[in-house]
Amino acid sequence: MSGLLALLDDVAAIAKVASASVDDVMGQTVKASSKAAGAVIDDAAVTPKYLHGFSAKRELPIVWKIARGSIFNKLVILLPVALLLTVFAPWAIPPLLMLGGAYLCFEGAEKVWHVVNPKDHHAEEIYEEKKADAHLEEKKVKAAVKTDFILSAEIMTLVLSALPAEMSIWSVAAALALSAVIITVAVYGAVAVIVKADDAGLAMAAEGNAAFTRRLGRGIVRAMPWVMKGLMIVGTAAMIWVGGSIIVHGLHQLGWHAPTELIEHVAHTSDNGAIQWIITAFLDGVVGLALGAVLIPLVTYVISPVTAAFGRA
Secondary structure, three states: OHHHHHHHHHHHHHHHHHHHHHHHHHHHHHHHHHOOHHHHHHHHHHHHHHHOOOOHHHHHHHHHHHHHHHHHHHHHHHHHHHHHHHHHOHHHHHHHHHHHHHHHHHHHHHHHHHHHOHHHHHHHHHHHHHHOOHHHHHHHHHHHHHHHHHHHHHHHHHHHHHOOOOOOHHHHHHHHHHHHHHHHHHHHHHHHHHHHHHHHHHHHHHHOOOHHHHHHHHHHHHHHHHHHHHHHHHHHHHHHHHHHHHHHHHHHHOOOOHHHHHHHHHHOOOOOHHHHHHHHHHHHHHHHHHHHHHHHHHHHHHHHHHHHHHHHO
């Protein structure tokens, strides 16, 4: 009997340790996932453009296809790579993070450039709109999944870098997997709501029984273009800010402390914590926008032609 009681005590102790471990993984997952907010917002902001030109009945199936590709990117490709880096090459994580940060800066700056100089970009959008039909769906999905892969790599690296170094490899794997699922559901759930909001508004405006319902439906329809523009603005700003902060932090880790010290000096001219954060985010954004502006011609006239040449070879 005493042996059975001892066994039950051991089982209870193991259960407590397991419960504490699960709680720790959950807590660290939520905390680490918040570090990837900029890339997550941009992921949600970028995806709806791939649905442009398709019928309403194809929107949710396309979102589902992209979401499946995103989960595959994160769990099947990026998660094993992240674990290998953690075990065999942790020194490579900061440079890879900076590479992803540079990409965010480039993407954000390119979007700003499209606003400043919309001519070529507008022509490209018209061309895409004219050619959008059922035969283009798979091509659009593949392009969206490819873009998602880059953003997912940045998200997973950001989450990995935010996890405590003392976590076991299995806890890291669990945290990354859980984060991947949570972020994917959040992003593509939001995308599904966004792309169907105007259809829901139209239905409410046309079929609502109450005058309030019809007015609300018309309000949703009128508001959605502004919501989309606002989301794009927030996503672009988040990309530039997060990209710049990654670069500044990475340079600090690599031994160049001047940018970090200068930003901290300027931010601490105020005693208000909120203002300090705003100043820091703004200056990180300035760094990100400047780097992105430098990368635009480099990518356009050097990297893209070289990549295309290798692709044709």
